[in-house]
Amino acid sequence: MIDPMSPTPLYKQLADLLAAQIKSGAIPADRPLPSESRLQQEHDVSRGTVRAAIRLLREQGVVVTVPQRGTYVAPPKTSKR
Amino acid sequence: MIDPMSPTPLYKQLADLLAAQIKSGAIPADRPLPSESRLQQEHDVSRGTVRAAIRLLREQGVVVTVPQRGTYVAPPKTSKR
């Protein structure tokens, strides 16, 4: 859960949460992540916060984003396809 | 100059402009860059756009930002100090 009272920035909390869900399989790797507006609703944060979280995950190599498509779990670096 | 009509995003244009000014020495390397609000006024863009440009430069290793201090030209990687 995201805690607005925590000193940890919301976007950081959300990024950590999503990373954990990806790792655990709670978010399937074969389909796009929930859209920004979905995540916004589910976690009750602004879209800017969602985007900041996804940006962080992208910088960490956890996900990749395809414009006008969606954001996907990043493929393993060693995969040939 | 920044051209609002260009298809290139404003923050990208600004980042390129600042990088060029740093490289040419128009922006001195021994003092902080102009503050966000200064850049905002000088280039007639929003603060969010200034921040996006600086973020890009930071990701590119062109500058480093010290919270509550300012943004500085990144030191050469080969420098011992």
Add this chain to the structure above:
DNA sequence: GCGGATTTGTACGTATGTATG
């Protein structure tokens, strides 16, 4: 092929918090 819905990208404005000088 058309049109609407969806989704990400960009850009703006505002407010608050924290640290520095």
Add this chain to the structure above:
DNA sequence: GCATACATACGTACAAATCCG
């Protein structure tokens, strides 16, 4: 106390590309 400066977070609006009936 006040001004400056960056960090976070909210909101809005519109554009562009894609998807689907």
